[in-house]
Amino acid sequence: MKSKNMLYQAEEFKDLREIMQNAIKKYADHKAFIIKNKQEEKEKYKVVTYEQFGIEINALGSSLMKRGLKNKRIAIISPNRYEWVLSYFAIINGTGIVIPLDKGLPENEILSLLQRSNADAIIFDEKYASIMKQIQEKKETKIKHFICMEEQKEFQSLPTLIKEGKELLQQGYEDFIKADIHEEEMQVILFTSGTTSTSKAVMLSHKNIASNIYALSMAEKVYDTDVNLAFLPFHHTFGSTGLFFFLSKRCNQCIL
Secondary structure, eight states, X not given: OOOTTOSSOOOOOSXXXXXXXXXXXXXXXXXEEEEEOSOTTSXXXXXXXXXXXXXXXXXXXXXXXXXXXXXXXXXXXOSSOHHHHHHHHHXXXXXXXXXXXXXXXXXXXXXXXXXXXXXXXXXXXXXXXXXXXXHHHXXXXXXXXXXXXXXXXXXXXXXXXHHHHHHHHHTTOOTTXXXXXXXXXXXXXXXXXXXXXXXXXXXXXXXXXXXXXXXXXXXXXXXXXXXXXXXXXXXXXXXHHHHHHHHHTTXXXXXO
């Protein structure tokens, strides 16, 4: 039965893992992401299906947990890209607490927020490699795991972790897949833009974000033929929640 404020029928989920598992199960063969390929010698666009996305979430999450990052705080910094979304779900869906950082921060602010959030690990785009090297050498943070989204000689890499995670899953490792989700506990630490003073930390839970997606589903009609051009910054709640909403509706996410 529809409530007075419900324009469209919607299914309510308690947490983000439940939302994504439902989407992956229902839309397995459909396109989840359309990604512009940076390497000219390859195809212009790469497609990731919902099923592939689900496999890589479980693989990366398993690898992070195997490295001792269960219940740890893991930061992400990069421009909008598929690996950002993958990392976010691999952290929040069973591993630990995610800390999305503004991609435009200067080095001193990145260091400050990593210290203030007590981050244990960070996943980053290769453009931040030199900054991460300096932070690593200064040893002024708790971070023990520096994970680059591309293959790097100096850091752990996301492709390697995903490969190792797939091997763990094949061997029967289920710690990540079966991890408990406590939907009302803090799982996200966001930092405000700090327009009036030092940026402030905001704590969010699975329930906070899942309830927003439910509200959007009741108010906005989205079709599975729609394409979402994902250009709003993912580290902002508005940008990431909108992305998750479109993923829950079988829309294609086009990341340029």
